[in-house]
Amino acid sequence: MPFLSPFRPFIDRPLARAAAPSSGSRDPLDSPLWPIMAERYLGRRRAVFDDAVQVVLPPVTEDQTQVPVTVDARALGSADEVLVIADLNPFPLTLRLEPVAAKPFVAFRMKIEQGTPIRAAVRRGDVWHVGGRYLDAAGGGCSVPPVVEKKVDWKSLGETRARVWSEADDLRLRLRMTHPMDTGMLANIPLFLIEELSVADAAGAVLARLTLQEPVADNPTLTLLPDRPAAGEALTLKARNTNGTVFTARVPIPPNTASAAAPAAGQKGRL
Amino acid sequence: MRETTLTRRAGLALGLCATALPWLPAEAAPLAYPLAPVEIAPRVWTIYGAPEPITRANGGAIANITVLDTSDGAVLIDAGPSHRYGTALKALAERLTGKPVVRVYLTHIHADHVLGATAFAPGTVSGGPALRGDLKRAGTDLTNGMYRVAGDWMRGTGVPEPGRVAEAGVEIIGERRFRILPLAGHTREDLCLFEESSGLLFPGDLVFLDRAATTPDADPERWRGALASLAEIDHRLLIPGHGPVEAGRRGIDQTRRWLDTVEARIGDGFSHGLDVTELMETPLPDWTAGLAVARYEFARSVMHLLPALERRDLPRLTPA
Numbered sequence: 116m117p118f119l120s121p122f123r124p125f126i127d128r129p130l131a132r133a134a135a136p137s138s139g140s141r142d143p144l145d146s147p148l149w150p151i152m153a154e155r156y157l158g159r160r161r162a163v164f165d166d167a168v169q170v171v172l173p174p175v176t177e178d179q180t181q182v183p184v185t186v187d188a189r190a191l192g193s194a195d196e197v198l199v200i201a202d203l204n205p206f207p208l209t210l211r212l213e214p215v216a217a218k219p220f221v222a223f224r225m226k227i228e229q230g231t232p233i234r235a236a237v238r239r240g241d242v243w244h245v246g247g248r249y250l251d252a253a254g255g256g257c258s259v260p261p262v263v264e265k266k267v268d269w270k271s272l273g274e275t276r277a278r279v280w281s282e283a284d285d286l287r288l289r290l291r292m293t294h295p296m297d298t299g300m301l302a303n304i305p306l307f308l309i310e311e312l313s314v315a316d317a318a319g320a321v322l323a324r325l326t327l328q329e330p331v332a333d334n335p336t337l338t339l340l341p342d343r344p345a346a347g348e349a350l351t352l353k354a355r356n357t358n359g360t361v362f363t364a365r366v367p368i369p370p371n372t373a374s375a376a377a378p379a380a381g382q383k384g385r386l
Numbered sequence: 387m388r389e390t391t392l393t394r395r396a397g398l399a400l401g402l403c404a405t406a407l408p409w410l411p412a413e414a415a416p417l418a419y420p421l422a423p424v425e426i427a428p429r430v431w432t433i434y435g436a437p438e439p440i441t442r443a444n445g446g447a448i449a450n451i452t453v454l455d456t457s458d459g460a461v462l463i464d465a466g467p468s469h470r471y472g473t474a475l476k477a478l479a480e481r482l483t484g485k486p487v488v489r490v491y492l493t494h495i496h497a498d499h500v501l502g503a504t505a506f507a508p509g510t511v512s513g514g515p516a517l518r519g520d521l522k523r524a525g526t527d528l529t530n531g532m533y534r535v536a537g538d539w540m541r542g543t544g545v546p547e548p549g550r551v552a553e554a555g556v557e558i559i560g561e562r563r564f565r566i567l568p569l570a571g572h573t574r575e576d577l578c579l580f581e582e583s584s585g586l587l588f589p590g591d592l593v594f595l596d597r598a599a600t601t602p603d604a605d606p607e608r609w610r611g612a613l614a615s616l617a618e619i620d621h622r623l624l625i626p627g628h629g630p631v632e633a634g635r636r637g638i639d640q641t642r643r644w645l646d647t648v649e650a651r652i653g654d655g656f657s658h659g660l661d662v663t664e665l666m667e668t669p670l671p672d673w674t675a676g677l678a679v680a681r682y683e684f685a686r687s688v689m690h691l692l693p694a695l696e697r698r699d700l701p702r703l704t705p706a
Contacts, residue, residue: 171663174682175439177602177689183662222661276700280659287659291696336696338661352703364703 139164144232144249148202156200156208157236157243167191168237168246176227176252181332185222186212186235188244189340194219196238201250203231205300206329212339217314217323218285222338225330226296227252267295273362279350281371286343288314288366291336292354298329309335312354317347343371417539419447419466419474423482426631427584427623429455431482433475435628437597437678440467440498445539446532447471449498452588452625453479454581456560459488463579463588463625465502465511467532469543472505489559492548493590493627494573495520495603497528503546512550514568514575521545552577569616571609572599572627578616585622592616595629595637596676598683599644601690606645613642640677647671648687655688656695662688 142149143164153162167190173183188194197212197219205228212221219237227250234247268274277290292309299306312325312335322341341350347368354362423431435448446467453475454461460479465472479487492500492513500521503511521528525545533540557564567578572591579588591600592612617638626637647670655665666685674680 171667173663173666173689174685177686181689181693183689185661185663222663224662275703276696277703278659278701289659289661289696289700291700334697336661336693338659338664363705365705366703 144234144247146202146232148207149232152200152202152207152234156198160238160241160243162236162243162245165191165244165246168235168244170233170235170246170248172233172248172250176250179227179252181224182227182250182252183222183224184233185338186220186237188219188235188237188246191219191237191239191244194237194239197221198236198238199225200234200236201225201227201231201330202234204228204330206298208328209233209330210328211326213324215321215323216342216344218340218342220338220340221325224332224336226298226332227330268293273354273356273360275352275354275362275364277352277364277366279366279368281343281369282340284343286341286350286368288339288341288350289337290339290352290366291334292362293334294354294356296327296329296331296333296335300329307357309354309356312337312352314339314341315351315353316344317349317351318344319351320344322350343368417445417470419445419471419539421474421478423453423478424631426452426625427586429483430584430586432625432631433478434630435498437628439679439682440532440535442535442537442539445471446498446501446536449496449591449627450625450629450631451475451502452586453482454562454584454586455483455485456488456562458560459483459485461559461562461564462487462490462506464493464499464590464627465490465506465546467498467501467536468540469502469504470539470541472502475502476505489550489557491552491564491577491579491588492517492546493577493579493588494575495524495528496573496591496600497532499590499627500546501529501532501540501543503548504542504544508547508549510550511546511548512552513548514577515551515553516575517577518548518551520575521547556582567615569612571605571607571612572601573603574605576612578612580619580621585620587616587619587621587624589616589624589626589638591627592641593624593626593629593637594641594644595626595632596640597628597678598674598680599641600683601645601648601687604645604690606649606691609645610642613638644674644677647674648684649691651684652688652691653695656692656699662692665692 169187171185199209200207201209209225230251232247233250237244271293274293280287294309297304297307309327313321314323315321323339350366352364421433423433426432431453433451435450436444438444440446451466452463460483466475490506490511529543552566554566554568563582565580565582569576569578576590576592617635623633624637625631665688
């Protein structure tokens with residue numbers, strides 16, 4: 116079929132997208148905004164795309180004001196700093212974690228303005244390791260008023276619920292704070308959010324330090340993996356909001372009796 | 387001379403390409419739902435929904451829709467996902483029965499069941515007492531979401547305004563007697579219909595069969611209560627909201643088992659400190675392999691149900 120020959124080069128050529136490198140300097144998500152994001156948030160340091168940095172997203176966006184995101188860079192070992200960046204959100208920078216004595220891991224919920232790449236940039240020394248995935252979503256979230264009038268539970272503002280689990284070689288901390296995360300982008304609702312959150316041991320040594328930004332969802336709900344402190348039977352949480360109010364809470368640490376392994380095995384039989 | 391041959395060949399190639407063009411842009415053809423009615427009982431037809439999530443490929447036609455012939459006209463159980471679907475459904479019902487559509491019962495507010503109702507006269511559309519208000523409040527978001535997911539299938543779709551309220555009791559249409567049972571659990575208002583003359587039971591989305599149940603607006607405790615009420619009805623055939631029509635209580639039992647499984651898994655994950663995306667990845671029991679979209683619906687259910695546990699059951703701390 117000679118008349119097909121002009122098309123042959125296109126038929127035989129593999130798709131360029133399929134060959135995107137999993138590790139390198141080219142953005143695997145092909146986002147036009149990435150160079151600006153890198154310049155703005157990563158400074159002059161070198162950035163490499165690295166599969167050791169995993170961003171885990173749900174298969175579908177159920178609620179754009181509460182999208183669950185997990186950043187897991189435990190494959191890198193330790194890290195100095197973790198940033199979460201959503202290229203196409205009005206406020207791209209979502210969260211900053213300094214895992215002083217904690218795993219480079221954080222799970223949280225965020226608001227999404229539209230479909231966007233969601234990235235984690237994990238700094239080890241002078242190099243950023245960047246991982247990410249594209250999240251599909253419609254409008255709403257940051258600047259579109261919520262469907263049902265948002266109810267703020269003012270009476271329990273700052274109420275903190277949390278629990279610590281003992282895992283094999285560290286702790287697992289889950290916490291939920293009752294607090295709006297108002298971005299200041301809705302008419303007549305000024306910026307009002309939890310800005311800083313830290314986890315310390317009983318002696319006051321900081322294990323993890325977080326800066327939360329506007330995209331973090333209302334009633335911040337987080338999972339962190341701090342190291343087991345040498346001393347003390349509790350972790351101390353300290354949060355500060357944009358009004359300067361400080362909230363503190365004490366979370367007891369359960370004794371290290373391999374409590375994570377035993378019930379996990381037992382759970383299989385229950386179903 | 388040689389050059390001339392090449393040019394003619396190239397011209398031939400171009401000509402062939404040009405003739406192929408009208409057939410290439412298949413997407414440009416008007417979208418049409420291939421409604422395939424199956425006669426499940428004398429003069430009663432069900433149009434099966436695809437056992438899939440709502441996608442741009444299926445246009446949202448994932449729920450079962452039923453047409454019943456009566457001496458007064460056609461009665462429909464649910465209206466489908468879009469105006470386009472409703473229009474095709476109306477034509478189909480008129481062709482099958484040879485009569486106009488006199489009643490469209492909407493079982494609950496979810497888009498795949500109600501948005502086709504705009505194709506019917508509002509005076510013939512009937513829903514539970516809360517449906518009209520709920521549609522007024524949340525209908526635009528319902529259609530927005532559907533436009534985004536299903537795209538052009540949704541063209542012309544608005545928010546239905548049911549003109550009738552279906553209260554508990556019996557509504558007689560022609561020779562058929564529709565017993566109306568207001569239940570809840572899948573959503574805050576699930577209208578169940580039992581057609582007494584034929585023994586057909588329409589539980590809406592309170593019953594899924596061979597397809598994982600959805601929980602965006604679910605109250606599992608009330609849902610279990612509703613399933614118990616449904617189990618007491620001595621039916622001849624059960625038409626689930628999604629899945630095959632059959633006699634017996636397999637759908638009721640399976641839906642209950644799925645709810646129990648999902649709740650137990652999420653409860654277990656919560657008690658082990660898992661966050662949403664971690665819990666989504668935990669294994670499901672083997673029996674769920676027979677359910678369509680089990681993994682997908684489980685992931686959605688984690689997003690629906692885990693936050694409530696966090697709000698309620700994480701220990702409340704006292705200030706340090």
